[in-house]
Amino acid sequence: MARRRFLSFLFLLLAAVSFAGFMSLGVWQVKRLAWKEDLIDRVEARVHADPVAVPANWPRVSEDTHEYLHVRVSGEYRADAVSLVAAATEAGQGYWVMAPLQLAGGRWLYINQGFVPQTERKAAQAGAFTPEGVVTVTGLLRMSHPGGGVLRDNVPAENRWYSRDVQAMAARQGIAPVAPxxxxxARSGETLPIGGLTVIQFRNNHLVYAITWFALALGMVLAAVLVVRHR
Structure with a gap:
């Protein structure tokens, strides 16, 4: 009998600790849900707002405050420093054409000119799709993607890219300073490269996670009630 009481006590203690933990996780997911919904609303507002100048204070630019900001910028491309990034889009398999744009003050900003199919790789690498002279570009601000793609690392020494890591691209081309x-x-007519293919998608499973944690907490309560009733 004493052993049974001791085991029941241990189970009730475990149930109490688990209940507190599951409730904490559920509350945290509810807070994350509110944060994610607010982020989505802010991004929607940025995307559909009129274009503004690219932020000049680069260290203050962050994913939370500037990602997908609708911007406009002017400068001159350096066509001999184009980098091609492997891409899979609604238009098929191919490459993003990443071209460095020199701004009026001498600083650099990479522009993803858009998508080209694999058949146009050599032409894009040679700068055939990168115009000369002063240009004005309108589009969405995106943060750099360092490291590489899924299961594939960037190889700067061979100019092979699987993610849009602008700092690494600039370092290989000897370009500085470059925006992070x-x-x-944006899409410009029907010519290559094809712009405007930005995918704006946020995973928002926080409500499902919150319900799961709260359900587990309720399960621990029910289990504890059954143990007490049995005793």
Missing amino acids: FFVDA
């Missing part, structure tokens, strides 16, 4: 972000250019 880039601009996805």
Whole structure:
């Protein structure tokens, strides 16, 4: 009998600790849900707002405050420093054309000119799709994507890219200073590169996670009630 009481006490103690933990996780997911919904609302507002100048204070640019900001910028491309990033889009398999744009003050900003199919790789690498002279680009501000793609690392020494890591691209080309972000250019007619293919999608499973944690907490309560009734 004493052993049974001791085991029941241990289970009730475990149930109490688990209940507190599951409730804490559920509350945290509810807070995350509110944060994610607010982020989505802010991004929607940025995307559909009139274009503004690219932020000049680069250290203050962050994902939370500037990602997908609708911007406009002017400068001159350096066509011999184009980097191609492997891409899979609604238009098929191919490459993003990442071209450095020199701004009026001498600083650099990478522009994702858009998508080209694999058949146009050599032409894009040679700068065939990167115009000369002063241009004005409108698009969405995106943060740099360092490291590489899924299961594939960037190889700067061979100019092979699987993510849009603008700092690494600039270092390979000897370009500095460069912005820690880039601009996805908007679509401009039906010519290559194809712009305006930015995918704006946020995973928002926080409500499901919150319900799961609260359900587990309720399960611990029910289990504890059954143990007490049995005793």
